[in-house]
Amino acid sequence: DIQMTQSPSFLSASVGDRVxxxxxxxxxxxxxxxxxxxKLGEAPKRLIYNTNNLQTGIPSRFSxxxxxxxxxxxxxxxxxxxxATYFCLQHNSLYTFGAGTKxxxx
Amino acid sequence: xxxxxxxxxxxxKPASSVKISCKASGYTFTSxxxxxxxxxxxxxxxxxxxxxxxxGNTKYNQKFDGKATxxxxxxxxxxxxxxxxxxxxxxxxxxxxxxxxxxxxQGTLVTVSS
Numbered sequence: 001d002i003q004m005t006q007s008p009s010f011l012s013a014s015v016g017d018r019v020x021x022x023x024x025x026x027x028x029x030x031x032x033x034x035x036x037x038x039k040l041g042e043a044p045k046r047l048i049y050n051t052n053n054l055q056t057g058i059p060s061r062f063s064x065x066x067x068x069x070x071x072x073x074x075x076x077x078x079x080x081x082x083x084a085t086y087f088c089l090q091h092n093s094l095y096t097f098g099a100g101t102k103x104x105x106x
Numbered sequence: 107x108x109x110x111x112x113x114x115x116x117x118x119k120p121a122s123s124v125k126i127s128c129k130a131s132g133y134t135f136t137s138x139x140x141x142x143x144x145x146x147x148x149x150x151x152x153x154x155x156x157x158x159x160x161x162g163n164t165k166y167n168q169k170f171d172g173k174a175t176x177x178x179x180x181x182x183x184x185x186x187x188x189x190x191x192x193x194x195x196x197x198x199x200x201x202x203x204x205x206x207x208x209x210x211x212q213g214t215l216v217t218v219s220s
Contacts, residue, residue, distance in 0.1 A: 034206075036207075043210035043213055044201075044210055045210075049208070087150065087151065089151075089207060091207070094153065094167070095141070097143075097152070098150070100150050100151075
């Protein structure tokens with residue numbers, strides 16, 4: 001089974017900051033990596049699919065990159081509505097989620 | 107637009123079973139895998155399994171084999187997940203998701219308590 005190690009678990013930042021969240025797979029996942037945002041009490045929302053494809057309707061301040069085992073979600077300039085939990089999902093071999101990153105206002 | 111509407115909160119007793127539904131609309135139900143995911147309080151997400159409604163084929167995470175049973179009704183575009191032999195460890199929010207995990211239901215809270 002593929003394991004996903006997501007870091008950091010918690011991130012404190014301010015509006016306007018640039019932040020990055022990382023996911024490392026236990027083996028090559030061939031760019032089959034999605035990123036999600038989840039707010040309390042809501043369903044997850046897909047932001048990025050297959051490493052770097054922006055979901056329709058998602059602001060361009062969100063971007064994804066990576067290859068092989070290492071993947072990154074970048075938010076270029078944090079907005080107030082971006083404070084939430086983020087997690088990754090690999091779908092190369094069955095499906096494994098990262099443990100999540102809680103992004104908090106500093 | 108694509109919508110996945112799940113059934114409501116369940117409070118069930120230990121050792122019992124529960125069946126959650128997920129009604130799909132806005133896309134071709136029979137041509138897309140329906141996934142089920144568990145989110146326990148304070149914990150991350152776990153993939154439970156998928157069903158392909160077109161032919162009823164299923165695939166389960168080994169961890170949930172024997173715990174979850176996935177079915178689908180093509181006539182009503184509704185997917186179901188039955189959870190059996192419930193314990194407190196099964197208390198969680200359960201989501202359905204489809205179209206490559208692009209679309210998610212709102213979640214169903216299952217609480218197992220005597």
